[in-house]
Amino acid sequence: MRHNLAARLGVWSAHHRKTAVLGWLVLVVLATVLGGAGGMVTASDEEMEVGDSGRAATILKDAGVDEPAGELVMVTARTPDGWRDAAADLSKALRATGDVTGLQKPLPSRDGKDALLRFEIKGPSDEAADRVQPVLDAVTDAGRKGAAAHGIVIHQFGDASSEKHLSDLLADDLKRAEFTAVPLALGILLVAFGAVVAALLPVGLALTACVAAFGLLSLASHQLHLFETTYSVMFLMGLAVGVDYCLFYLRRERDERAAGHDADTALRIAAATSGRAVLVSGLTVMVAMAGMFLSGLLLFKGFAVATILVVCVAMLGSVTVLPALLAGLGDRVDAGRLPFLSRRSTSGTSGGVAGRLLRPVLARPKFFAVGATVLLLALAAPALGMRTEQLGLEKQFGSDAPLSISYKRITEEFPGGPAPARVVVAADDIGAPPVRDALDALTKKAGDGAELTVHKAADVAEIEVPLPGDGTGAEAKKALGELRDDTVPAAFEGVAATAYVGGELASSEDFGDQLGKGIVPVFAFITAVTFLLMLLSFRSVVIAVTSIALNLLSVGAAYGVMTAVFQHGWGAELIGSERVGAIENWMPLFVLVVLFGLSMDYHVFVVSRIRESRDGGMDNRSAIREGVTRTAGAVTGAAVIMVAVFAVFGTLSMQDMQQMGVGLGVAVLLDATVVRMILLPSVMVLLGERNWHTPRYLKWLPRISHAEAGPTAPLHGDSYNTRVPSGR
Numbered sequence: 001m002r003h004n005l006a007a008r009l010g011v012w013s014a015h016h017r018k019t020a021v022l023g024w025l026v027l028v029v030l031a032t033v034l035g036g037a038g039g040m041v042t043a044s045d046e047e048m049e050v051g052d053s054g055r056a057a058t059i060l061k062d063a064g065v066d067e068p069a070g071e072l073v074m075v076t077a078r079t080p081d082g083w084r085d086a087a088a089d090l091s092k093a094l095r096a097t098g099d100v101t102g103l104q105k106p107l108p109s110r111d112g113k114d115a116l117l118r119f120e121i122k123g124p125s126d127e128a129a130d131r132v133q134p135v136l137d138a139v140t141d142a143g144r145k146g147a148a149a150h151g152i153v154i155h156q157f158g159d160a161s162s163e164k165h166l167s168d169l170l171a172d173d174l175k176r177a178e179f180t181a182v183p184l185a186l187g188i189l190l191v192a193f194g195a196v197v198a199a200l201l202p203v204g205l206a207l208t209a210c211v212a213a214f215g216l217l218s219l220a221s222h223q224l225h226l227f228e229t230t231y232s233v234m235f236l237m238g239l240a241v242g243v244d245y246c247l248f249y250l251r252r253e254r255d256e257r258a259a260g261h262d263a264d265t266a267l268r269i270a271a272a273t274s275g276r277a278v279l280v281s282g283l284t285v286m287v288a289m290a291g292m293f294l295s296g297l298l299l300f301k302g303f304a305v306a307t308i309l310v311v312c313v314a315m316l317g318s319v320t321v322l323p324a325l326l327a328g329l330g331d332r333v334d335a336g337r338l339p340f341l342s343r344r345s346t347s348g349t350s351g352g353v354a355g356r357l358l359r360p361v362l363a364r365p366k367f368f369a370v371g372a373t374v375l376l377l378a379l380a381a382p383a384l385g386m387r388t389e390q391l392g393l394e395k396q397f398g399s400d401a402p403l404s405i406s407y408k409r410i411t412e413e414f415p416g417g418p419a420p421a422r423v424v425v426a427a428d429d430i431g432a433p434p435v436r437d438a439l440d441a442l443t444k445k446a447g448d449g450a451e452l453t454v455h456k457a458a459d460v461a462e463i464e465v466p467l468p469g470d471g472t473g474a475e476a477k478k479a480l481g482e483l484r485d486d487t488v489p490a491a492f493e494g495v496a497a498t499a500y501v502g503g504e505l506a507s508s509e510d511f512g513d514q515l516g517k518g519i520v521p522v523f524a525f526i527t528a529v530t531f532l533l534m535l536l537s538f539r540s541v542v543i544a545v546t547s548i549a550l551n552l553l554s555v556g557a558a559y560g561v562m563t564a565v566f567q568h569g570w571g572a573e574l575i576g577s578e579r580v581g582a583i584e585n586w587m588p589l590f591v592l593v594v595l596f597g598l599s600m601d602y603h604v605f606v607v608s609r610i611r612e613s614r615d616g617g618m619d620n621r622s623a624i625r626e627g628v629t630r631t632a633g634a635v636t637g638a639a640v641i642m643v644a645v646f647a648v649f650g651t652l653s654m655q656d657m658q659q660m661g662v663g664l665g666v667a668v669l670l671d672a673t674v675v676r677m678i679l680l681p682s683v684m685v686l687l688g689e690r691n692w693h694t695p696r697y698l699k700w701l702p703r704i705s706h707a708e709a710g711p712t713a714p715l716h717g718d719s720y721n722t723r724v725p726s727g728r
Contacts, residue, residue, distance in 0.1 A: 013319075034219060043225035055502075090154070155410055184644045273612060297511070379560045390508040421501055425462070431454075480503075546683060547607075562587070566662075577658050584656040602676050639671070
């Protein structure tokens with residue numbers, strides 16, 4: 001029997017162990033060095049925007065119009081005017097930094113107990129976060145001295161300080177995730193394998209895959225600029241998928257050793273079966289992630305590049321360097337066996353438990369299929385009322401975060417009104433009478449508070465138009481719609497000028513509109529890709545359709561749990577979060593794509609083993625029992641690791657990371673238990689031989705064997721000459 005690609009890669013790696021291992025190390029080192037030398041390029045605010053607000057921001061950027069990064073510092077005293085000495089000392093300290101410009105006189109509050117210092121950070125606004133640290137130090141030092149001497153309290157908020165806080169928070173969270181998730185994964189693998197070396201292999205390969213992918217992503221960022229959270233997403237995916245792929249491969253090799261095969265034969269069987277499942281799963285995940293390119297949003301394009309890179313590197317490492325290491329280690333892979341764990345780690349134990357759990361499912365498949373479906377639909381029910389929005393500062397960081405507290409205190413004492421809409425106008429001659437008349441008329445019609453600024457050198461003008469209400473509610477959205485649809489087009493009708501409406505609310509609305517437009521092509525793409533890959537792998541329309549249906553149930557349940565926890569606040573305090581009344585607007589699309597990809601890990605692995613048993617001569621029910629019980633240990637271990645990694649992200653500081661961790665963790669847990677252990681086997685039993693039927697019009701599809709191929713050459717000299725049986 002001819003070897004499949006995974007088997008050939010495994011055999012080659014086992015024959016060329018030094019080349020495979022050194023090649024892997026060279027890839028990791030080279031990617032790290034080149035990526036570190038080039039650094040990561042993050043996307044500017046203008047690049048992240050879409051629609052009319054994005055066009056408005058681009059016009060201002062191209063014209064060289066840069067609004068300086070403004071900062072606000074509020075000095076609070078116990079008595080009226082008690083802040084004057086502290087404010088004077090702070091003003092001197094701010095000027096002494098050399099990074100402040102436009103420092104205005106202190107603005108007293110109504111009761112006289114507070115004063116507001118307003119200033120800007122010198123230099124381009126996109127570099128302000130890198131220059132703000134001396135200013136932060138000066139404010140912190142003044143606050144410490146004032147509190148000790150006069151009970152003074154100081155709060156700071158602004159463009160540069162908030163961006164600096166966000167960057168530092170993301171870096172700290174990623175470091176915390178690394179130092180928490182990695183030991184968790186290692187501990188779970190120690191329990192799963194009962195041996196130190198066997199546990200270290202998946203973690204080591206997953207981490208080196210992440211390191212290499214980090215470097216490659218930094219290089220890619222020079223062509224496609226990235227959002228700050230992209231590295232966190234990459235690490236989340238890389239560790240989970242990298243460990244899973246190695247676990248599937250290593251578990252099969254150990255199962256074959258336990259079945260009586262010698263080390264060479266066991267490795268060859270693992271390469272031909274689990275190795276092939278890893279390739280199919282990895283390809284499916286990468287193609288599914290490519291669907292995010294169709295969203296039309298730079299945020300998702302960055303996520304797509306990051307996840308594709310890390311999955312590709314992890315997949316290649318699993319089918320090349322892992323078999324090379326296993327061939328070199330031989331039985332030493334069980335070195336460092338731990339008492340009381342080694343016996344529990346055998347596949348027979350997990351398979352026995354799975355067999356007992358599976359027995360009633362196979363005996364009453366209709367009952368369990370209906371019950372599992374009802375459970376998943378019940379969990380998905382809250383998603384019918386899901387509300388999405390671009391979470392603001394207080395919701396994103398939490399109401400008790402220092403930045404949120406400072407923003408709330410400053411805006412309470414010095415309400416500056418909601419962020420206005422910004423009408424940006426570009427013309428060949430901004431001073432031409434028709435253009436000038438249109439600008440004046442629009443400014444007058446916008447009412448009190450509207451402010452016109454003309455940049456003659458760039459032939460660009462901008463009008464700030466106040467929005468009613470709090471600037472984000474229904475009243476403000478209605479006013480924004482009228483401004484875009486009626487007021488601005490009417491003002492510039494017949495005028496040789498281009499006008500777009502931007503601003504914070506406009507940017508949020510445009511982002512949401514693009515998400516709504518993008519979800520249809522993305523969903524169509526990933527469902528079509530999943531269907532085609534499953535059809536090609538198993539030559540069965542039924543298997544392909546079942547895969548999509550099961551994935552949708554998992555995604556729906558994840559949506560429902562996210563809505564219940566974060567929108568309604570059910571159990572949010574248990575994970576250290578709080579009710580925010582909405583889901584981050586980009587989260588549903590991201591979770592949909594990621595879960596469609598990740599669920600293929602388990603689905604391909606389990607169904608491949610079922611098909612392998614079916615090809616070996618078993619009837620449908622027996623093949624299902626054999627496939628599910630044989631893969632139970634690996635699927636359980638992989639699911640526990642994934643859930644643990646996602647759970648770590650569910651405890652991070654930012655609300656979107658918490659939503660991502662909880663949503664993905666719950667979905668993987670349900671997918672590996674309810675879906676793979678109950679719903680999948682019960683549905684496949686009910687479908688019977690229709691699972692494996694290939695329609696006449698698809699007979700041309702290549703027939704891919706799911707059973708282990710016989711060896712063509714020994715891995716270490718002439719260790720054996722017998723053919724590996726294709727069934728047991």
